[in-house]
Amino acid sequence: MYPKVIRDVLVNPGIGFMTFQRFNGDPLNPGTRHWTEGHPIEYQTYSGSLANADYPMTSLAYYRVYWKYLEPEEGEYRWDLIDTALSVARERKQTLQLRIAPYGVGESEDVPAWFRASIDSSSRPLPDAKWQVDPENPLYAKHFGRFIRLMGERYNGHPDLETVDMSIVSAWGEGESSHLLTEQTRAALVDAYTDTFIDTPLVMLLTDPYTNQYGLTKANVGYRMDCLGDMTEGAAHMLDCYPQQILQCGMQNAWKKGHISFESCGVMYSWFHRGVDIDYVIDQSLKWHMSSFNAKSSPVPREWESQVNRWLRSMGYRFALRKWTYPEVVKPGGKLDFTSWWENLGVAPIYRGFPLAVRLVNERSCKVYLTDADIRDWLPGDITYERSLDIPPDMPLGHYRLEVALVDRSTGEPAVRLASEGRQPDGWYSAGTVHVQTELDPPPSPLGEIVVSPWQ
Structure with a gap:
């Protein structure tokens, strides 16, 4: 993407x-x-x-x-x-x-x-x-x-x-x-x-x-x-x-x-x-x-x-998400590996830490990951960051929206706007879709049954 x-x-x-x-x-x-x-x-x-x-x-x-x-x-x-x-x-x-x-x-x-x-x-x-x-x-x-x-x-x-x-x-x-x-x-x-x-x-x-x-x-x-x-x-x-x-x-x-x-x-x-x-x-x-x-x-x-x-538009930092790659299908208990390319279009870094968060969400279930990215090190120019996220063994099967945000550590809410398209009404940015399925099951329809899981 x-x-x-x-x-x-x-x-x-x-x-x-x-x-x-x-x-x-x-x-x-x-x-x-x-x-x-x-x-x-x-x-x-x-x-x-x-x-x-x-x-x-x-x-x-x-x-x-x-x-x-x-x-x-x-x-x-x-x-x-x-x-x-x-x-x-x-x-x-x-x-x-x-x-x-x-x-x-x-x-x-x-x-x-x-x-x-x-x-x-x-x-x-x-x-x-x-x-x-x-x-x-x-x-x-x-x-x-x-x-x-x-x-x-x-x-x-x-x-x-x-x-x-x-x-x-x-x-x-x-x-x-x-x-x-x-x-x-x-x-x-x-x-x-x-x-x-x-x-x-x-x-x-x-x-x-x-x-x-x-x-x-x-x-x-x-x-x-x-x-x-x-x-x-x-x-x-x-x-x-x-x-x-x-x-x-x-x-x-x-x-x-x-x-x-x-x-x-x-x-x-x-x-x-x-x-x-x-x-x-x-x-x-x-x-x-x-x-x-x-x-x-x-x-x-x-x-x-x-x-x-x-x-x-140039004062301080200005982060743009330029590229996001990931597997479209993962299985419970498996890994979601992603790579990302960011660009700081401003003239300075950010001086307070806001965790880079990744969210898998659908109408019934949500899983949020806080990564270890230290965005205070993101100087003007290009930045790459990659990570492997663990999919819980009991992750409900189904289609998930993959979203990213720089969040407030105390509230978990998006705190930094990106110079990129894809911002959702709640402040998260769309980064694609992921299907969680077992190795033997064919991908169900996005409109199929979704198992309820509590918000984490």
Whole structure:
């Protein structure tokens, strides 16, 4: 069987545009200069529709909040703020990307008041204007690091948590001047994340070779960069920062194991008014193996709809089933041997595991197999996978539809849409038909008697 490849825009887990401090179905930020961050989410009235006006449907929601709101008093934690965001994300068919920034800028975005009162006001002058506190004060790594470790212990592997930003220092947690950290402080802050978020993908801000390389020695970390779309001549992120910094920080191959995410410089309508070459921005971001994009929940220019759709068809992974071979007849107690050819038409792998499942089903009986395929290893290009499935000795005789899907491990339901034809109403993909018969029995009519078997 050779399924046809489709060109539909697919909304799939962990890739594409994201909502920012908002969720699918919420009103967008107005204008070209307005968005919120750092503060607890102000939840919108939900109409029941997940549609986003002038913004792509997404599978991702991004929540960025300051430490002060999560630990307002020492040892007292507002986990409910994260719990609510995770719950609403699930309701809106999204998973959450999370950054807990130590502070922003100014008194209103400072570290927690109890921590400010505890640190020595006579500490050395801060070397960077975006540092609110001296990270070399041992109390910083002790208390902020403790918070991160507790968060990791609580949320590691949470099914609704897509990624966690490794925010360690400077305004908004963006890592400004992190190269000035001592090895001891850098290790203490980075280890707080890598020691506890074992099963949840981690994303580092692209900062400096010391910090990023240390992170890579500890985990399969990806990276996030702010200011995609900045084309200002002489100091453009797109021309004078990203290409060089990705290489200097040794992160050019991080995409093979770690999620790559970008954030817009301003919003997309500001790009449009400045005459930014959107095709150049798209092509460069895909070259850097981008999986997700924060457009700050601000409207996307309708004039760029076709370009954005092209972007979405390549961003992250895009799996197509190209060929499936198998025997049309098997017997109870025998084997169903299959080979398959897949193609990842995107620019990155998937970073969370979804089992490849095979289903034999008819009107009365169903048998589901979870294979050992690790689709996280399916890099862009061709993939082959073969397996031998055991047919139970008591498998009822008859005709079965052979179907495949990439499923959610906890629910068993199809979770990833394929760029292939054959999707059934329940999300499974048709891969042919199989007849289960004994060696001596002739194949009965598909409309003949079917023996009832419980769902497995």
